[in-house]
Amino acid sequence: MNMTRNVSVVAVAALMASLAAPAVAGDTITVASWGGTYQEAQTKAFFKPTADALGITIKEDTTNGLDDVRLQVSGNAVKWDITELGADECARGSKEGLFEKLDYGIIDKSGINPKLVHDDWVGISYTSVVLIYRTDVFGDKGPKTWADFWNVEKFPGRRALSGSQATETLSVAALAEGIPIDKVYPVDIDGALKSVDKIRGHVDAWWTSGAQAMQLVKDGEVDMASIWNGRAGTLKKEGAPVSFSFDQGVLTADCMVIPKGAKNKEAAMKALAMFVSPQLQANLPLYVDNGPVNEKAFETGKIPPERIKDINSAPENVKKQVLQDAEFWRDTLVEATEKFNNLVQQ
Amino acid sequence: MSAQSAFHASAGDLNAQSLRADARRESLRLLALLSPSLFLVFAIIIVPIGWLFWLSLFDEAGFLSTANYARFFEQASYIKTFVTTFKVAFIVTGACVLLGYPLAYMLSQLPRRAASICLIFVILPFWTSVLVRTYAWLVILQRKGLINSWLIDLGVISQPLSLANNLSGVVIGMTHILLPFLVLPLYASMKTIDGDCLRAGMNLGAGPVATFRQIFFPLSLPGLASGVVIVFVLCLGFFVTPALMGGGKVIMWAMRMEQTTSLYSNWGAGAALGVVLLVVTLALLGLFQWLLGARATGVWSSR
Numbered sequence: 001m002n003m004t005r006n007v008s009v010v011a012v013a014a015l016m017a018s019l020a021a022p023a024v025a026g027d028t029i030t031v032a033s034w035g036g037t038y039q040e041a042q043t044k045a046f047f048k049p050t051a052d053a054l055g056i057t058i059k060e061d062t063t064n065g066l067d068d069v070r071l072q073v074s075g076n077a078v079k080w081d082i083t084e085l086g087a088d089e090c091a092r093g094s095k096e097g098l099f100e101k102l103d104y105g106i107i108d109k110s111g112i113n114p115k116l117v118h119d120d121w122v123g124i125s126y127t128s129v130v131l132i133y134r135t136d137v138f139g140d141k142g143p144k145t146w147a148d149f150w151n152v153e154k155f156p157g158r159r160a161l162s163g164s165q166a167t168e169t170l171s172v173a174a175l176a177e178g179i180p181i182d183k184v185y186p187v188d189i190d191g192a193l194k195s196v197d198k199i200r201g202h203v204d205a206w207w208t209s210g211a212q213a214m215q216l217v218k219d220g221e222v223d224m225a226s227i228w229n230g231r232a233g234t235l236k237k238e239g240a241p242v243s244f245s246f247d248q249g250v251l252t253a254d255c256m257v258i259p260k261g262a263k264n265k266e267a268a269m270k271a272l273a274m275f276v277s278p279q280l281q282a283n284l285p286l287y288v289d290n291g292p293v294n295e296k297a298f299e300t301g302k303i304p305p306e307r308i309k310d311i312n313s314a315p316e317n318v319k320k321q322v323l324q325d326a327e328f329w330r331d332t333l334v335e336a337t338e339k340f341n342n343l344v345q346q
Numbered sequence: 347m348s349a350q351s352a353f354h355a356s357a358g359d360l361n362a363q364s365l366r367a368d369a370r371r372e373s374l375r376l377l378a379l380l381s382p383s384l385f386l387v388f389a390i391i392i393v394p395i396g397w398l399f400w401l402s403l404f405d406e407a408g409f410l411s412t413a414n415y416a417r418f419f420e421q422a423s424y425i426k427t428f429v430t431t432f433k434v435a436f437i438v439t440g441a442c443v444l445l446g447y448p449l450a451y452m453l454s455q456l457p458r459r460a461a462s463i464c465l466i467f468v469i470l471p472f473w474t475s476v477l478v479r480t481y482a483w484l485v486i487l488q489r490k491g492l493i494n495s496w497l498i499d500l501g502v503i504s505q506p507l508s509l510a511n512n513l514s515g516v517v518i519g520m521t522h523i524l525l526p527f528l529v530l531p532l533y534a535s536m537k538t539i540d541g542d543c544l545r546a547g548m549n550l551g552a553g554p555v556a557t558f559r560q561i562f563f564p565l566s567l568p569g570l571a572s573g574v575v576i577v578f579v580l581c582l583g584f585f586v587t588p589a590l591m592g593g594g595k596v597i598m599w600a601m602r603m604e605q606t607t608s609l610y611s612n613w614g615a616g617a618a619l620g621v622v623l624l625v626v627t628l629a630l631l632g633l634f635q636w637l638l639g640a641r642a643t644g645v646w647s648s649r
Contacts, residue, residue, distance in 0.1 A: 163594035
C-alpha cells in the first residue's frame, strides 16, 4: 500500500517534471557528436556550460558522420539541431546543400582560422595525425619524420598506416617525399600515391579506426604507426612505451553544422556561438587531447601553461604541422580514395 | 447396364466436382491465413530490395545511369575485393567442412547424454558476441600473442609467425565463428540416418569404410549441403572479423559497401554493391541447388 503510493507519487512527480522542464528551461536542442571520451569531454567543456548559461536543455546523440546527416535531410526527418563532422565532410555536405546558413552576427568568428569559417559550417576542434613509435624497440632514436618512417633500411620494423583515411595517408606520404609543410597543399595526388607505392610492401596493417591503431601499437603488433594524437596521448598515459611529437603532424579539423531543416535553429545558433567562444573552447583541452579551434582560447588563462605544449593547436605546435585543406579534399576525395584503394589492394 | 454406368459416371463427376470445390475453398482459406505473413515478406523484403535495385540505377546528379556498375570495371580494387570475398568464402567453407564433418559425425555416434554435453560446447560460443570472439583471436594470434610467445619460448620458431592482420587471421577467425552453422544442420541430418541401413550394409559384407562411403556419407549429403550453403552465404556478407583481423589487407565486399556508402554522396554507389552481391549469391545458390541437390537425391540414391 505504502509502496504503491510511493510509486505513484514518484510517477506524478516525474510526469510533472517532464511537462514542466521545457517550459521552465526554454528550448531543447539535440547535439550529435562522435561519442566516447571525446563526447564526454565536450559535454563537460561545451554542452553543460552552454545549457546552464542559455537556460536550454541540450540532449545528446552520436553520429556516424555525413551519411547520417544526408539520410536525415533527404528523408525530411532531421533529429539533430547541431552535429559534428570532419572538416572534409562539412565541405562536401556544404556542396550538397545539407546545412543551414550560419549567422556570424551571433557566432563570433574571430580567433578561428579563416579556412574553417564558412557560410554553413565552422570548425570546432583539432585532431592531429602524428608519428608514433615504440621506445622498447627504438629507444629514443626512433623515426622522427615521415621520411624516417619511409626509410625501411635505417628503421627496420613493422609499420601501420591509416587505410580508411586516404586523405591523411596521402598527406604524410607527401611529407615523406621531403615536401616542406607549407607546400604539401594542394597535394600532388599522383606523386603522393607513388610515395605510398614505395612503402606499401612494408606496411603490416592498414588501420580503419582509431581504436585499431591504438591496439596495434599497444600490443606491439607494429613498431611504428600513424595515429591520432588523442589515441597516442591515451597510450602514453596508460604507460605504453611510446613516443610521439607534433613535428610533421597533420592537423585535421572537426566542424559543426546545423542540418538543413533543424527544428530549433535559433537556439542551435546561440549554442554554437557558445561552443566556439574562447571561454568554452579553453575548457576542451582540460578534458581531452583535441585542441581548441579558437586560438583566443590560449589567451583566456584557463589552460595551465605546462599543458599548452601538449595541445596540438597551441600556436607553437601549429607551426610544426600541416593543416588539412578541407576544400581541396571536397573536390578530390572520391578520385583520390579510389586510386588509393586500387594501389593498396593490389 | 448402360444407364447404371451413366449414373455411376455422373455420380463420380459430381463427387469429383465437389471435391475440387472443397480443395479450392481450402486453398483460398490457407491463402487468407497466409496473407499477413505474405504481406510482411513483401513489405520488408521484396519492397526494400526493389528499392535498393532502383537506387543503384541513379548517379550523383539523380539521373538514370550505369555509372555505379561501370565503376566496378574502372577501378581495379572492386574486382580485387570481389575475388578476395569469394576466395575467403571458399577457404572458410572448406575449413568448416573439414573440421565440422568429423565433429558432427562424432556427435551423432555418441550416446545421447554425452552428445548433448558436447553440443553445448558447440553452441556456447554462439552466445558470445562476434566482436569479443574476434578480439580474443587477435590476442591469441598476434605477433606477441599467446601462440607466438609459446612457440618462441619452446624454441620451435625464432621469428614470430604472422597469423593476425592477414588472410590467415581472417580465415581462422571466421572458421571459428561459422563452424556451428555447419555442425548443427549436419548433426540434425546425421541423427535421422537409420542405423539399420548401416547394419544391413555390414550384414551384406561391406567393411566399415565401404559402409561409411556408400551408405552413411551419401545419406548425410543433404545436411552437409544445407550447412555449406549457410556458411558460404554468411561468409559473403561478413564484416566484423575481416575488418578487425584482416589488417586492412583483406577487404571483403561488406567492408567495401560501408566504405563506398560514406565516400559517395549518392546511395546508388553502395546500393549497386548490394545488388551485385545479391545477384551473384542467388546465382550461386541456384548452382548449389542444381549440383548438390541432384547429387544428394538423384545420383546417389539410384546407385
